[in-house]
Amino acid sequence: MVKNHLLRDSGRSTGFPDRDLALSNARRTARRRLLRRHIVGSRKYLGEPAWDMLIDLFIQHCEERKIATGDLCVSSALPLSTALRLVQRMCDDGLIRKIADTTDGRRQFVELNPDLAWRLLAYFGTPIDD
Template sequence: MENARATLRRRLLRRQLIGAEELFGEPAWEMLIDLFIHEGEGKPLSTSDLCVTSTIPMSSALRLVQKLCDARLVDRTPDLMDARRSFVRLRPDTAHRLRAYFSASED
Protein backbone atom coordinates (compact mmCIF):
# COMPACT_ATOMS: atom_id res chain seq x y z
CA MET A 1 0.00 0.00 0.00
CA GLU A 2 2.85 2.38 0.79
CA ASN A 3 4.23 2.01 -2.74
CA ALA A 4 0.86 3.08 -4.15
CA ARG A 5 0.79 6.12 -1.87
CA ALA A 6 4.37 7.03 -2.79
CA THR A 7 3.61 6.66 -6.49
CA LEU A 8 0.63 8.98 -6.24
CA ARG A 9 2.62 11.50 -4.16
CA ARG A 10 5.46 11.52 -6.71
CA ARG A 11 3.00 12.06 -9.54
CA LEU A 12 1.40 14.99 -7.73
CA LEU A 13 4.83 16.46 -6.93
CA ARG A 14 5.88 16.11 -10.56
CA ARG A 15 2.72 17.94 -11.61
CA GLN A 16 3.45 20.76 -9.14
CA LEU A 17 7.12 21.11 -10.06
CA ILE A 18 7.02 20.59 -13.81
CA GLY A 19 3.43 21.26 -14.79
CA ALA A 20 2.59 20.39 -18.40
CA GLU A 21 -0.17 17.97 -17.41
CA GLU A 22 -1.07 17.46 -21.05
CA LEU A 23 2.39 15.91 -21.55
CA PHE A 24 2.64 13.84 -18.40
CA GLY A 25 -0.92 13.17 -17.31
CA GLU A 26 -2.30 9.67 -16.96
CA PRO A 27 -5.69 10.31 -15.38
CA ALA A 28 -6.95 6.73 -15.70
CA TRP A 29 -3.86 5.39 -13.92
CA GLU A 30 -4.17 8.01 -11.18
CA MET A 31 -7.82 7.05 -10.70
CA LEU A 32 -6.91 3.37 -10.34
CA ILE A 33 -4.17 4.18 -7.83
CA ASP A 34 -6.51 6.40 -5.82
CA LEU A 35 -9.17 3.67 -5.76
CA PHE A 36 -6.55 1.11 -4.71
CA ILE A 37 -5.39 3.29 -1.81
CA HIS A 38 -8.92 4.10 -0.63
CA GLU A 39 -10.03 0.49 -0.78
CA GLY A 40 -6.91 -0.59 1.09
CA GLU A 41 -7.92 1.84 3.83
CA GLY A 42 -11.53 0.61 3.75
CA LYS A 43 -12.81 3.99 2.56
CA PRO A 44 -15.41 4.23 -0.21
CA LEU A 45 -14.74 6.70 -3.01
CA SER A 46 -17.55 8.57 -4.73
CA THR A 47 -17.51 9.08 -8.48
CA SER A 48 -17.14 12.84 -8.06
CA ASP A 49 -14.23 12.50 -5.60
CA LEU A 50 -12.53 10.09 -7.98
CA CYS A 51 -12.97 12.56 -10.83
CA VAL A 52 -11.21 15.26 -8.81
CA THR A 53 -8.17 12.96 -8.56
CA SER A 54 -7.79 12.94 -12.32
CA THR A 55 -7.22 16.72 -12.52
CA ILE A 56 -9.02 16.80 -15.86
CA PRO A 57 -12.34 18.53 -16.51
CA MET A 58 -15.26 16.85 -14.74
CA SER A 59 -17.04 15.92 -17.97
CA SER A 60 -13.88 14.24 -19.32
CA ALA A 61 -13.30 12.50 -16.00
CA LEU A 62 -16.86 11.15 -15.96
CA ARG A 63 -16.37 9.77 -19.48
CA LEU A 64 -13.13 8.19 -18.32
CA VAL A 65 -14.87 6.53 -15.36
CA GLN A 66 -17.40 5.12 -17.81
CA LYS A 67 -14.55 3.80 -19.99
CA LEU A 68 -13.01 2.12 -16.93
CA CYS A 69 -16.42 0.54 -16.24
CA ASP A 70 -16.77 -0.55 -19.87
CA ALA A 71 -13.28 -2.08 -19.72
CA ARG A 72 -14.44 -4.02 -16.66
CA LEU A 73 -11.70 -2.54 -14.46
CA VAL A 74 -14.09 -0.85 -12.02
CA ASP A 75 -17.74 -1.03 -11.01
CA ARG A 76 -20.01 1.86 -10.15
CA THR A 77 -22.78 1.39 -7.59
CA PRO A 78 -25.46 3.83 -6.46
CA ASP A 79 -25.33 5.38 -3.00
CA LEU A 80 -28.35 3.98 -1.17
CA MET A 81 -28.52 7.09 1.05
CA ASP A 82 -28.21 9.71 -1.71
CA ALA A 83 -29.58 8.89 -5.16
CA ARG A 84 -27.52 11.70 -6.70
CA ARG A 85 -24.25 10.00 -5.82
CA SER A 86 -22.53 6.78 -6.80
CA PHE A 87 -19.42 4.98 -5.62
CA VAL A 88 -16.66 3.45 -7.72
CA ARG A 89 -14.87 0.25 -6.72
CA LEU A 90 -12.10 -1.75 -8.28
CA ARG A 91 -13.22 -5.08 -9.64
CA PRO A 92 -11.58 -7.92 -7.66
CA ASP A 93 -9.32 -8.95 -10.56
CA THR A 94 -8.18 -5.34 -11.02
CA ALA A 95 -7.41 -5.01 -7.31
CA HIS A 96 -5.42 -8.27 -7.49
CA ARG A 97 -3.37 -7.00 -10.45
CA LEU A 98 -2.68 -3.69 -8.70
CA ARG A 99 -1.56 -5.53 -5.56
CA ALA A 100 0.83 -7.57 -7.71
CA TYR A 101 2.12 -4.42 -9.42
CA PHE A 102 2.77 -2.51 -6.21
CA SER A 103 4.21 -5.59 -4.46
CA ALA A 104 6.67 -6.05 -7.32
CA SER A 105 7.64 -2.39 -6.92
CA GLU A 106 8.78 -3.11 -3.36
CA ASP A 107 11.51 -5.52 -4.49
Protein backbone atom coordinates in the same frame (compact mmCIF):
# COMPACT_ATOMS: atom_id res chain seq x y z
CA MET B 1 -14.93 -12.75 -2.78
CA VAL B 2 -12.03 -14.99 -1.77
CA LYS B 3 -9.49 -12.73 -3.45
CA ASN B 4 -10.85 -9.73 -1.56
CA HIS B 5 -10.32 -11.60 1.71
CA LEU B 6 -6.78 -12.49 0.66
CA LEU B 7 -6.13 -8.87 -0.23
CA ARG B 8 -6.88 -7.79 3.33
CA ASP B 9 -4.85 -10.63 4.86
CA SER B 10 -2.00 -10.68 2.36
CA GLY B 11 1.49 -10.75 3.73
CA ARG B 12 0.51 -13.14 6.50
CA SER B 13 0.84 -16.17 4.26
CA THR B 14 3.83 -17.00 2.13
CA GLY B 15 3.38 -16.48 -1.58
CA PHE B 16 1.00 -13.53 -1.31
CA PRO B 17 1.99 -9.91 -1.90
CA ASP B 18 2.42 -7.76 1.20
CA ARG B 19 -0.66 -5.51 1.53
CA ASP B 20 1.11 -2.92 3.70
CA LEU B 21 4.01 -2.66 1.24
CA ALA B 22 1.57 -2.39 -1.65
CA LEU B 23 -0.37 0.40 0.06
CA SER B 24 2.84 2.25 0.94
CA ASN B 25 4.14 1.97 -2.63
CA ALA B 26 0.80 3.12 -4.08
CA ARG B 27 0.72 6.16 -1.78
CA ARG B 28 4.32 6.95 -2.66
CA THR B 29 3.56 6.68 -6.38
CA ALA B 30 0.51 8.95 -6.03
CA ARG B 31 2.53 11.58 -4.11
CA ARG B 32 5.34 11.53 -6.67
CA ARG B 33 2.90 11.85 -9.56
CA LEU B 34 1.27 14.86 -7.89
CA LEU B 35 4.67 16.42 -7.14
CA ARG B 36 5.75 15.81 -10.73
CA ARG B 37 2.61 17.58 -11.94
CA HIS B 38 3.33 20.58 -9.66
CA ILE B 39 6.98 20.79 -10.74
CA VAL B 40 6.17 20.89 -14.45
CA GLY B 41 3.18 23.15 -13.87
CA SER B 42 0.91 21.50 -16.40
CA ARG B 43 -0.80 18.15 -16.61
CA LYS B 44 -0.80 18.19 -20.42
CA TYR B 45 2.79 16.90 -20.54
CA LEU B 46 2.32 14.22 -17.92
CA GLY B 47 -1.06 12.77 -18.76
CA GLU B 48 -2.07 9.39 -17.47
CA PRO B 49 -5.37 10.25 -15.80
CA ALA B 50 -6.71 6.69 -15.92
CA TRP B 51 -3.63 5.44 -14.05
CA ASP B 52 -4.01 8.24 -11.48
CA MET B 53 -7.63 7.14 -10.94
CA LEU B 54 -6.69 3.47 -10.61
CA ILE B 55 -3.98 4.30 -8.05
CA ASP B 56 -6.51 6.35 -6.07
CA LEU B 57 -9.05 3.52 -6.22
CA PHE B 58 -6.42 1.01 -5.10
CA ILE B 59 -5.46 3.15 -2.10
CA GLN B 60 -9.14 3.55 -1.14
CA HIS B 61 -9.63 -0.21 -1.57
CA CYS B 62 -6.71 -1.04 0.72
CA GLU B 63 -7.97 1.44 3.32
CA GLU B 64 -11.47 -0.07 2.98
CA ARG B 65 -12.94 3.34 2.17
CA LYS B 66 -15.53 4.25 -0.42
CA ILE B 67 -14.90 6.90 -3.03
CA ALA B 68 -17.62 8.83 -4.81
CA THR B 69 -17.46 9.22 -8.58
CA GLY B 70 -16.93 12.98 -8.32
CA ASP B 71 -14.07 12.59 -5.86
CA LEU B 72 -12.42 10.06 -8.16
CA CYS B 73 -12.71 12.52 -11.04
CA VAL B 74 -10.76 15.10 -9.03
CA SER B 75 -7.78 12.72 -8.78
CA SER B 76 -7.52 12.62 -12.58
CA ALA B 77 -6.90 16.40 -12.86
CA LEU B 78 -9.17 16.39 -15.92
CA PRO B 79 -12.21 18.58 -16.55
CA LEU B 80 -15.21 16.93 -14.88
CA SER B 81 -17.02 15.96 -18.09
CA THR B 82 -13.86 14.35 -19.52
CA ALA B 83 -13.17 12.51 -16.27
CA LEU B 84 -16.75 11.20 -16.14
CA ARG B 85 -16.39 9.83 -19.67
CA LEU B 86 -13.15 8.13 -18.64
CA VAL B 87 -14.85 6.59 -15.60
CA GLN B 88 -17.64 5.31 -17.84
CA ARG B 89 -15.13 3.79 -20.30
CA MET B 90 -13.33 2.02 -17.45
CA CYS B 91 -16.71 0.71 -16.22
CA ASP B 92 -17.62 -0.46 -19.72
CA ASP B 93 -14.26 -2.26 -19.96
CA GLY B 94 -14.80 -3.98 -16.61
CA LEU B 95 -11.89 -2.35 -14.77
CA ILE B 96 -14.11 -0.61 -12.23
CA ARG B 97 -17.76 -0.66 -11.23
CA LYS B 98 -20.24 1.88 -9.93
CA ILE B 99 -22.29 1.21 -6.82
CA ALA B 100 -25.34 3.26 -5.87
CA ASP B 101 -25.21 5.13 -2.57
CA THR B 102 -28.07 3.71 -0.52
CA THR B 103 -28.37 6.93 1.52
CA ASP B 104 -28.18 9.46 -1.33
CA GLY B 105 -29.71 8.61 -4.69
CA ARG B 106 -27.73 11.37 -6.41
CA ARG B 107 -24.37 9.81 -5.61
CA GLN B 108 -22.55 6.72 -6.81
CA PHE B 109 -19.43 5.11 -5.46
CA VAL B 110 -16.74 3.57 -7.63
CA GLU B 111 -14.62 0.53 -6.81
CA LEU B 112 -12.03 -1.63 -8.53
CA ASN B 113 -12.97 -4.89 -10.15
CA PRO B 114 -11.75 -7.52 -7.59
CA ASP B 115 -9.44 -9.15 -10.15
CA LEU B 116 -7.81 -5.82 -10.98
CA ALA B 117 -7.47 -5.05 -7.25
CA TRP B 118 -5.59 -8.33 -6.89
CA ARG B 119 -3.32 -7.53 -9.85
CA LEU B 120 -2.59 -4.04 -8.50
CA LEU B 121 -1.73 -5.59 -5.14
CA ALA B 122 0.84 -7.77 -6.89
CA TYR B 123 2.16 -4.76 -8.83
CA PHE B 124 2.47 -2.40 -5.86
CA GLY B 125 3.52 -5.24 -3.54
CA THR B 126 6.78 -5.56 -5.43
CA PRO B 127 9.57 -3.72 -3.58
CA ILE B 128 10.68 -0.50 -5.26
CA ASP B 129 14.42 0.03 -5.57
CA ASP B 130 15.30 3.71 -5.64
